[in-house]
Amino acid sequence: MQVSIEMLEGLERQMTVQIPSDTVTQAVEKKLKELSKTVKIDGFRQGKVPLKVVQQKFGGHIRQEVVGDVLESSYQQALMQEKVRPAGMPNIKSVTSEEKEDMTYVAVFEVYPEIEKIHLDSISIEKPTAEIGDEDFNDMITKLREQRKDWAEVERAATKGDKVTVDFEGKIEGELFEGGAGKDMDVEIGAGQMLKEFEDGLDGILVGEEKIAEVNFPEDYHGKDVAGKKAAFTLKATKISEPVLPAVDAEFAKAFGVEDGDIEKMNADIRANMEKELKQRLKSELKNAVMVGLLEANEIIAPTALVAEEVKALKEQAAQRMSQGQGMESFDTSSLPDELFKEEGSKRVKLGLLVSEIIKTAEIKPDESIIDSTLKEMAQSYEDPAQVEDYYRQNKQARANLEAMVLEDQVVDHILNQAKVTDKASSFKELMNGDA
Numbered sequence: 501m502q503v504s505i506e507m508l509e510g511l512e513r514q515m516t517v518q519i520p521s522d523t524v525t526q527a528v529e530k531k532l533k534e535l536s537k538t539v540k541i542d543g544f545r546q547g548k549v550p551l552k553v554v555q556q557k558f559g560g561h562i563r564q565e566v567v568g569d570v571l572e573s574s575y576q577q578a579l580m581q582e583k584v585r586p587a588g589m590p591n592i593k594s595v596t597s598e599e600k601e602d603m604t605y606v607a608v609f610e611v612y613p614e615i616e617k618i619h620l621d622s623i624s625i626e627k628p629t630a631e632i633g634d635e636d637f638n639d640m641i642t643k644l645r646e647q648r649k650d651w652a653e654v655e656r657a658a659t660k661g662d663k664v665t666v667d668f669e670g671k672i673e674g675e676l677f678e679g680g681a682g683k684d685m686d687v688e689i690g691a692g693q694m695l696k697e698f699e700d701g702l703d704g705i706l707v708g709e710e711k712i713a714e715v716n717f718p719e720d721y722h723g724k725d726v727a728g729k730k731a732a733f734t735l736k737a738t739k740i741s742e743p744v745l746p747a748v749d750a751e752f753a754k755a756f757g758v759e760d761g762d763i764e765k766m767n768a769d770i771r772a773n774m775e776k777e778l779k780q781r782l783k784s785e786l787k788n789a790v791m792v793g794l795l796e797a798n799e800i801i802a803p804t805a806l807v808a809e810e811v812k813a814l815k816e817q818a819a820q821r822m823s824q825g826q827g828m829e830s831f832d833t834s835s836l837p838d839e840l841f842k843e844e845g846s847k848r849v850k851l852g853l854l855v856s857e858i859i860k861t862a863e864i865k866p867d868e869s870i871i872d873s874t875l876k877e878m879a880q881s882y883e884d885p886a887q888v889e890d891y892y893r894q895n896k897q898a899r900a901n902l903e904a905m906v907l908e909d910q911v912v913d914h915i916l917n918q919a920k921v922t923d924k925a926s927s928f929k930e931l932m933n934g935d936a
Contacts, residue, residue, distance in 0.1 A: 503517050511613060536554045578607075627921050748763065866907045
């Protein structure tokens with residue numbers, strides 16, 4: 501077998517493979533002999549069909565089958581012989597397999613990029629830091645109170661934060677449209693339940709008053725009949741209620757799982773949860789900064805075949821989120837252009853290749869002690885930690901996912917040990933809102 505490889509643009513390679521005609525001929529003859537022992541042809545007893553007859557009847561089909569088998573096996577042998585790592589499936593073309601002539605074919609494929617050295621000492625990383633202040637704690641208490649708020653009817657104009665019970669009727673170009681009318685619907689002004697212009701139309705309204713709200717439906721609105729159109733809604737308030745927050749007392753504490761109603765214990769639990777969330781967010785932000793720095797300092801080419809696979813996965817994830825968000829059983833991924841996901845897909849492929857190279861060159865292996873401590877920490881957030889730990893120890897796939905997560909954390913630590921790291925102070929609110 502003769503093999504030659506030509507470098508094309510970027511990571512693309514063209515491999516020409518030539519296989520002696522005897523290899524194909526012998527394989528065809530072997531299959532024909534095997535077939536002659538079992539084939540049934542009128543006029544001959546089974547197992548007694550002359551080889552020449554079998555060849556005349558099945559020779560073309562058998563040759564095609566052999567050529568396919570030889571192509572597949574020789575392709576793998578050629579890759580091993582030339583020490584080439586293809587990224588994705590090849591494009592096979594120019595196959596010639598005439599009898600008594602050597603079989604030749606051309607395979608075009610991409611290879612993995614060669615990473616000669618990963619530069620870690622040139623990476624600059626800003627490590628986010630933050631603390632939970634009294635204001636942050638008080639804001640959290642307020643949020644928890646708002647989760648359990650009640651409503652009290654008032655006799656005044658509605659304002660942001662109020663709940664308005666409203667009758668409404670919408671028209672597009674003077675005509676009523678399906679789903680555009682309703683009665684006694686509760687709308688909390690500013691909560692984003694309805695389109696902003698609809699909610700803004702309720703701001704300042706009085707009970708019994710009618711107002712007109714001009715609403716522009718977005719082009720991507722889920723209701724296709726009204727998407728991109730302008731509607732006029734007649735709004736009539738029938739009741740206005742203001743929020744009433746519960747007192748922070750024993751009953752409030754009990755509502756959040758503190759059975760004896762101890763407010764101090766509730767506060768300690770809330771602060772502990774905030775500390776845990778902050779720790780996770782700081783870790784996530786730092787990891788993201790490390791990965792961004794790794795990419796910026798080590799630019800490599802991402803094989804298009806791998807990017808295509810990642811794009812497909814990202815589209816499926818997006819479709820799943822959209823179907824869940826809109827209460828649909830499924831979402832057609834064909835409506836999502838690949839271009840929307842190519843940049844992120846390419847980034848993920850590059851990071852995957854770089855991280856794999858770091859693991860290989862630095863000989864990083866999952867640390868069992870870190871795996872155990874990570875599992876214990878994860879399990880503590882569940883009602884029965886021991887059951888969670890047993891699940892991860894007995895389920896091979898779950899255990900493998902945990903090990904992969906820990907291994908990635910070890911890579912992050914390895915990079916931080918060599919990179920230029922400076923602290924960047926941030927607030928709890930900025931971090932938790934994703935604005936850091």
